[in-house]
Amino acid sequence: MKKNTLVMIGGFAIAGAILLLLLAATPASSGVELKLKELVENGEKYRENYITVEGLLIEESIKWNADEILLEFEVQDEEGNRLRVSHQGVRPDNFSEGVIAILQGFIQEDGTFEAETVKTRCPSKYEGEDMENYDPEFHKDKLDKSPEEGTD
Amino acid sequence: MYLLGNAAIYLGLAMAVYSLVILMAGIKTKQQRLVNSGKGGVLAVFICTAVAAAVLLYLLGTSQFVYEYVNNYTSSELPMGYKLAALWAGNSGSLLLWTFFLTMYTAMIAYSRKMKGNPMVPYISAILLVNTIFFYIVLGFVAQPFTMLDYVPAEGRGLNPMLQNPGMIVHPVTLYLGYVGLAVPFAFAMAALILKNMDDFWIKMTRRWTIIAWLFLTLGNILGGQWAYVELGWGGYWAWDPVENASFMPWLTATAFLHSVMIQERKNMLKVWNISLIILSYALTLFGTFLVRSGVLTSVHAFADSNLGMYFLIFMGIAVVGALYVLMSRYHLLKRSAGEFTSFVSKESSFLINNLLLVGSAFAVFWGTIFPLVSEAVRGTKVTVGIPFFNTVQAPILLGMMFVMAVCPLLAWQRSSAKNLKKNFLLPSILSLAGMTLMVTLGIQKAWAVIGYGVIIFLFITHYFEFYRGVKARRKMTKERIPTALYKLMTKNRRRYGGYIVHIGIAFIAMGIIGSQNYDVETMKTLKPGESVDIEDYRITYERLDQRSEGINDIVYADLTVFKNGERLGVFQPEKIFYGNWDQPSSEVALQTSIAEDLYMVLSTWEENGTATFIIKINPMISWLWIGSVMVVIGSLFAIWNGRYQNITPKYTGVMKEVA
Numbered sequence: 082m083k084k085n086t087l088v089m090i091g092g093f094a095i096a097g098a099i100l101l102l103l104l105a106a107t108p109a110s111s112g113v114e115l116k117l118k119e120l121v122e123n124g125e126k127y128r129e130n131y132i133t134v135e136g137l138l139i140e141e142s143i144k145w146n147a148d149e150i151l152l153e154f155e156v157q158d159e160e161g162n163r164l165r166v167s168h169q170g171v172r173p174d175n176f177s178e179g180v181i182a183i184l185q186g187f188i189q190e191d192g193t194f195e196a197e198t199v200k201t202r203c204p205s206k207y208e209g210e211d212m213e214n215y216d217p218e219f220h221k222d223k224l225d226k227s228p229e230e231g232t233d
Numbered sequence: 234m235y236l237l238g239n240a241a242i243y244l245g246l247a248m249a250v251y252s253l254v255i256l257m258a259g260i261k262t263k264q265q266r267l268v269n270s271g272k273g274g275v276l277a278v279f280i281c282t283a284v285a286a287a288v289l290l291y292l293l294g295t296s297q298f299v300y301e302y303v304n305n306y307t308s309s310e311l312p313m314g315y316k317l318a319a320l321w322a323g324n325s326g327s328l329l330l331w332t333f334f335l336t337m338y339t340a341m342i343a344y345s346r347k348m349k350g351n352p353m354v355p356y357i358s359a360i361l362l363v364n365t366i367f368f369y370i371v372l373g374f375v376a377q378p379f380t381m382l383d384y385v386p387a388e389g390r391g392l393n394p395m396l397q398n399p400g401m402i403v404h405p406v407t408l409y410l411g412y413v414g415l416a417v418p419f420a421f422a423m424a425a426l427i428l429k430n431m432d433d434f435w436i437k438m439t440r441r442w443t444i445i446a447w448l449f450l451t452l453g454n455i456l457g458g459q460w461a462y463v464e465l466g467w468g469g470y471w472a473w474d475p476v477e478n479a480s481f482m483p484w485l486t487a488t489a490f491l492h493s494v495m496i497q498e499r500k501n502m503l504k505v506w507n508i509s510l511i512i513l514s515y516a517l518t519l520f521g522t523f524l525v526r527s528g529v530l531t532s533v534h535a536f537a538d539s540n541l542g543m544y545f546l547i548f549m550g551i552a553v554v555g556a557l558y559v560l561m562s563r564y565h566l567l568k569r570s571a572g573e574f575t576s577f578v579s580k581e582s583s584f585l586i587n588n589l590l591l592v593g594s595a596f597a598v599f600w601g602t603i604f605p606l607v608s609e610a611v612r613g614t615k616v617t618v619g620i621p622f623f624n625t626v627q628a629p630i631l632l633g634m635m636f637v638m639a640v641c642p643l644l645a646w647q648r649s650s651a652k653n654l655k656k657n658f659l660l661p662s663i664l665s666l667a668g669m670t671l672m673v674t675l676g677i678q679k680a681w682a683v684i685g686y687g688v689i690i691f692l693f694i695t696h697y698f699e700f701y702r703g704v705k706a707r708r709k710m711t712k713e714r715i716p717t718a719l720y721k722l723m724t725k726n727r728r729r730y731g732g733y734i735v736h737i738g739i740a741f742i743a744m745g746i747i748g749s750q751n752y753d754v755e756t757m758k759t760l761k762p763g764e765s766v767d768i769e770d771y772r773i774t775y776e777r778l779d780q781r782s783e784g785i786n787d788i789v790y791a792d793l794t795v796f797k798n799g800e801r802l803g804v805f806q807p808e809k810i811f812y813g814n815w816d817q818p819s820s821e822v823a824l825q826t827s828i829a830e831d832l833y834m835v836l837s838t839w840e841e842n843g844t845a846t847f848i849i850k851i852n853p854m855i856s857w858l859w860i861g862s863v864m865v866v867i868g869s870l871f872a873i874w875n876g877r878y879q880n881i882t883p884k885y886t887g888v889m890k891e892v893a
Contacts, residue, residue: 099593106625114615147759171837175817
């Protein structure tokens with residue numbers, strides 16, 4: 082039985098190592114998901130965090146510099162809180178008024194959000210949508226739900 | 234059609250309940266007549282499911298948009314293949330497909346020649362019928378596939394363009410076959426426990442079924458990765474998305490089971506562990522379905538929100554509690570006559586380490602997947618766990634796995650002596666160290682890559698030795714020519730050599746992963762027509778932008794001429810497709826594949842003056858992933874192929890043979 086016990090101890094050592102690995106990696110590579118309002122009001126607090134936030138795109142604020150591949154725009158929530166965003170990358174497909182932009186990145190000192198990824202979300206998932214029936218209000222109540230992948 | 238479809242579902246439910254009751258009565262009263270009737274019922278249930286699926290396929294194929302499901306997922310201009318594939322595009326259809334596979338497996342077991350006369354059959358059928366009943370209840374009352382609209386739409390809403398890819402036809406089917414397949418070993422294990430049947434017969438049968446499920450699960454995951462790679466345009470194949478994780482976790486635990494069960498076969502150890510692994514794998518398939526269908530976690534794969542997930546969670550709870558109860562009540566039997574470890578350096582202990590790593594990896598994936606939920610419940614803040622988390626945790630585990638795989642073939646069962654170790658490991662160690670030194674001098678200097686490739690070289694050498702020594706030993710006896718000897722050697726030990734082929738395939742996949750994760754290069758550039766971008770050895774010239782239409786879709790494409798080291802490779806056309814019935818366009822990637830690397834070109838956006846922005850990526854060694862995958866498939870097929878194996882399956886002569 083002694084060898085069995087020792088093998089057990091070895092097993093626990095491996096299990097423990099994996100657990101340690103988990104504990105070490107979890108805080109370092111997880112970020113926070115915030116409401117737009119919270120981010121705009123208390124941006125200072127989250128300077129260090131990798132933030133996920135979403136908002137409705139304001140189409141007229143879009144500035145797309147093709148040569149530098151720099152995209153700047155603003156998003157807002159239903160209460161009118163606005164966030165300026167800059168993104169070193171291309172404009173996602175379907176980047177138009179009222180679409181929900183899901184942003185991941187860091188908040189800068191001047192209150193600009195430096196987005197590493199910009200994704201858009203549509204009201205439908207796998208189902209098609211009859212565009213005639215499209216309800217502009219539909220996006221708004223989807224706002225409180227968590228983000229999901231659209232196309233980049 | 235409406236009537237036929239619904240009738241098939243409710244009749245199926247009724248038949249399933251009837252078969253379950255009659256089987257249990259037959260088992261209880263030991264009347265073969267009742268059991269036979271139950272078996273007939275199993276077949277009837279399968280026929281009902283087949284009819285329901287055929288009706289839905291017919292409706293989809295003939296575009297009868299008055300049916301909500303047809304309307305939601307197809308449109309009339311869709312090619313026939315995708316119309317039919319829409320069977321598994323939505324909730325209810327995919328559950329119907331699931332039920333179809335489940336009842337198919339049940340019927341296959343109930344009427345299997347190998348299982349004939351085995352008292353486990355009625356139990357297995359009954360357990361699988363409980364599953365079937367659950368699915369039928371969902372199909373009949375929660376997600377009904379044959380709901381009709383109160384008007385007839387002129388045109389359906391169409392299939393999401395991202396699903397219009399050949400991947401759509403095979404990836405979900407293989408994944409479901411794998412998912413459902415794991416219910417079979419679960420039923421076997423439960424039946425064996427209930428019967429207090431502690432011999433190893435059920436293991437031999439269960440292993441085959443597990444390998445089949447495992448193979449489909451592997452295929453499903455790989456095909457999904459391949460699909461994401463060509464369709465989503467982000468240049469990756471695995472994103473640690475909750476749904477990917479959901480299918481990866483049972484894969485890991487099933488892999489662990491396939492290995493640890495060998496120890497049970499040889500040494501009669503780890504019985505409780507093995508049964509726990511089976512229960513766990515099965516529970517994880519249900520848990521995965523819960524994740525996908527409930528909308529608690531969001532992902533690319535999520536189906537439309539519904540309360541379906543809850544049903545799966547409840548069913549999983551019942552199944553797990555029931556299984557644990559059975560396990561506990563038979564615990565004393567399992568504990569008896571267990572073997573012991575005789576040495577630390579033996580195959581047994583390397584299998585044990587492999588198991589711990591696999592289960593640990595599954596736990597890490599589980600943790601990362603549910604951590605956002607846990608955090609929200611405990612601390613109130615929503616947390617995101619990203620790809621970096623999974624990569625940092627999984628990379629060392631994968632490396633450990635590769636190491637165990639490399640070392641294992643050369644370890645002896647029971648114990649390996651020091652002399653034995655030295656003889657076996659000296660040469661592979663020297664060669665892989667030499668390989669690592671060579672890599673460093675050639676400029677491959679990332680620690681992960683060097684160590685990883687070093688271990689993989691080790692693995693290749695040890696596996697080569699296995700084949701080499703086997704052939705040599707055989708030729709000494711038989712004086713056959715080398716190919717004959719190799720062939721005979723392998724076909725006489727299908728499981729062993731099939732397993733080695735799978736290992737080599739996994740090593741190829743690991744090489745692909747290491748290469749593509751560590752050495753990918755990406756650039757983004759806006760070009761005027763005629764301008765070029767240079768990336769490593771490639772020069773890509775943007776010639777022109779143009780437009781064409783295909784059916785109701787408009788396609789914008791760019792002509793890119795690609796040169797490698799000055800040599801012209803040809804013209805490539807990355808596209809952007811705008812769909813007639815879908816508001817989101819999608820990117821069609823242009824790929825130049827070679828054994829060393831993929832050149833991955835995406836047309837992102839363009840301006841009115843003709844300038845266009847491209848994303849160009851170089852993904853090294855991606856093709857190794859696909860080559861490795863093919864080897865995994867070949868290896869597992871080789872291992873389960875009906876060869877001599879069939880003949881050595883013992884006819885059942887075990888405990889209490891009353892009804893079968």
